[in-house]
Amino acid sequence: MGINIGRLVMLMVWGFLLFNLIHPFPSPLKYFMNVAMIFMVMMHGLQLTLLKATLTKDEPKLSTAFQTRVFLFGVFEMLAWQKKQQARKPPRGRQ
Structure with a gap:
């Protein structure tokens, strides 16, 4: 249940950041949202890259x-x- 709430919150954050690209917020907030978007893309991309790097050859490949x-x-x-x-x-089992 908590994971699904977190997913919903992430979707709202992505929506908020993407909305800023379409209809920019007033000046100081606009720049903060752009930096937050760049940071989020970099962090989630890094997380995906690290996940791919830690998989062994025996494990199945990750689907798109x-x-x-x-x-x-x-x-x-x-x-x-x-x-x-x-x-x-x-x-x-116990050893």
Whole structure:
């Protein structure tokens, strides 16, 4: 539930930043929004690049849809993916 709320918030942030490109806000806020957009694109791109770099050759390649979701939702998509990965692994036995 929390992950879905985070995804919704990320969509609203993207919408707010993209709206600034179409209809720029007044002068001081306009520049802040442009910097925030550049920062968000760089951070989400870096996150996607690091995810791709950490995958082993044994793991399946990431689909384009998943890569797009990681770029859009960032850490929230990564948390959902991590939760899915943990659910797939069998529980560890005691040694």
